[in-house]
Amino acid sequence: MRQPDPIRKAVQQLSRFPGIGEKSATRLVYWLLRAPEGTAQEMGAALEELAASVKECSNCCNLTASDPCRFCADTKRFDDTICVVESPQDLLAFERAAEYRGRFHVLHGSLSPLDGIGPDALRIRRLLERLRDGTVKEVIVATDPDVEGDATALYLARLLDGLGVVVSRLAHGISVGTEIEYADAVSLSRALENRRSL
Amino acid sequence: MDAIVVGRNDLGESDRIVRLLTATDGRVSAVARGARRSKKRFAGALDPGTRLTVTLRKGRGELATLTQATVRKAPNRARTDFYRIAAMLYGCELAASLAPEGGEAERLYGLLDVWLDVLEDVQTVGTASQVALEAKALTFAGLCPALVHCARCGEPMVADGHFDDDAGGALHPWCGVGKRVSLIWLQSVETLRRTPLRDTVGQPWTGSAWLIADFARYHIGHPLKARRLLMDATSGDLTP
Numbered sequence: 001m002r003q004p005d006p007i008r009k010a011v012q013q014l015s016r017f018p019g020i021g022e023k024s025a026t027r028l029v030y031w032l033l034r035a036p037e038g039t040a041q042e043m044g045a046a047l048e049e050l051a052a053s054v055k056e057c058s059n060c061c062n063l064t065a066s067d068p069c070r071f072c073a074d075t076k077r078f079d080d081t082i083c084v085v086e087s088p089q090d091l092l093a094f095e096r097a098a099e100y101r102g103r104f105h106v107l108h109g110s111l112s113p114l115d116g117i118g119p120d121a122l123r124i125r126r127l128l129e130r131l132r133d134g135t136v137k138e139v140i141v142a143t144d145p146d147v148e149g150d151a152t153a154l155y156l157a158r159l160l161d162g163l164g165v166v167v168s169r170l171a172h173g174i175s176v177g178t179e180i181e182y183a184d185a186v187s188l189s190r191a192l193e194n195r196r197s198l
Numbered sequence: 199m200d201a202i203v204v205g206r207n208d209l210g211e212s213d214r215i216v217r218l219l220t221a222t223d224g225r226v227s228a229v230a231r232g233a234r235r236s237k238k239r240f241a242g243a244l245d246p247g248t249r250l251t252v253t254l255r256k257g258r259g260e261l262a263t264l265t266q267a268t269v270r271k272a273p274n275r276a277r278t279d280f281y282r283i284a285a286m287l288y289g290c291e292l293a294a295s296l297a298p299e300g301g302e303a304e305r306l307y308g309l310l311d312v313w314l315d316v317l318e319d320v321q322t323v324g325t326a327s328q329v330a331l332e333a334k335a336l337t338f339a340g341l342c343p344a345l346v347h348c349a350r351c352g353e354p355m356v357a358d359g360h361f362d363d364d365a366g367g368a369l370h371p372w373c374g375v376g377k378r379v380s381l382i383w384l385q386s387v388e389t390l391r392r393t394p395l396r397d398t399v400g401q402p403w404t405g406s407a408w409l410i411a412d413f414a415r416y417h418i419g420h421p422l423k424a425r426r427l428l429m430d431a432t433s434g435d436l437t438p
């Protein structure tokens with residue numbers, strides 16, 4: 001059945017979201033049409049504001065509506081440590097853990113040589129600029145423990161070598177709550193390799 | 199079936215397309231359902247350079263489904279050093295680009311297998327081994343460049359000459375033009391091509407490191423994406 005134009009248009013737009021197919025988009029559109037008055041307008045306004053006001057922080061490259069972002073503006077955070085993450089979502093994961101009180105830097109991706117994504121595509125130049133004044137003593141590379149994350153971490157370690165900063169990487173191994181019996185071979189061997197004395 | 203992961207792409211929200219190199223079926227792509235959402239089923243198994251035993255289910259569609267993947271050997275040392283990780287990815291891309299899809303690729307598979315071992319085992323790999331890898335991969339794919347005989351007239355190369363990708367390799371100066379190469383360089387590449395890969399480790403190398411790679415690029419039809427990272431790793435200048 002042919003849908004009226006505005007519905008078809010809305011379905012097309014919502015299907016652009018990752019993980020949303022045409023069926024799900026149609027369901028969402030019909031839900032919106034039955035939702036209390038003003039719901040669609042509120043959502044539309046929120047999306048418009050999102051596009052208009054969110055940009056990259058000029059310091060750490062996190063996505064923010066205010067520049068500098070709240071993490072860079074927070075005077076209680078330590079200036080001598082920068083945690084380098086792949087995405088703003090990774091930064092939020094660290095914030096949820098509530099353990100880290102230093103600064104962040106968002107790369108917006110990782111080196112992916114097989115996809116042709118090189119250092120130019122990442123926010124590495126800005127990171128180098130931030131290290132120039134000598135305040136930062138440690139850079140914690142918190143990239144994913146996959147080949148791309150490893151390549152990014154090793155690249156940064158080599159790039160920052162000689163700049164007078166300690167470059168560290170998050171520990172790898174079996175996650176908390178895992179039973180060793182069910183741990184996969186790769187994680188287990190990484191855990192063994194990175195074991196520490198008690 | 200034994201396979202080596204040579205690449206992967208995300209598919210939708212939770213799946214992955216894994217590109218595998220196998221000895222019997224060459225390049226094979228398969229969908230690993232749920233590989234991105236759950237780490238349990240394929241944990242650490244689908245990264246490039248990982249050697250697996252896989253079970254594939256062939257459905258009606260174009261792509262097979264990866265139903266099981268057991269890690270035989272995962273790159274370890276190769277992932278703790280910038281040069282090694284770049285060399286590993288380059289080797290994966292090179293072998294995968296030269297292997298036929300769905301056809302026998304036993305020698306290319308064996309070559310990549312040895313390359314991954316070398317990256318794990320030895321202290322210093324070196325440019326000679328990289329050139330040997332390229333020359334051997336081209337040979338096993340039926341694209342061996344002419345090195346000790348002129349690609350045009352077939353007579354032996356007896357002095358410095360030229361190297362032309364389109365002509366098929368070395369040329370006498372009177373047979374054609376190309377990049378200038380010395381006779382020693384041509385003979386060195388030929389020796390490396392015939393030497394077991396493991397025995398090329400640590401061998402000294404002088405002359406162009408990328409002429410054979412350029413030849414591979416020409417015959418593959420597109421540049422290898424991982425080459426840039428390998429060049430960065432070998433040049434030492436990493437500034438973006």
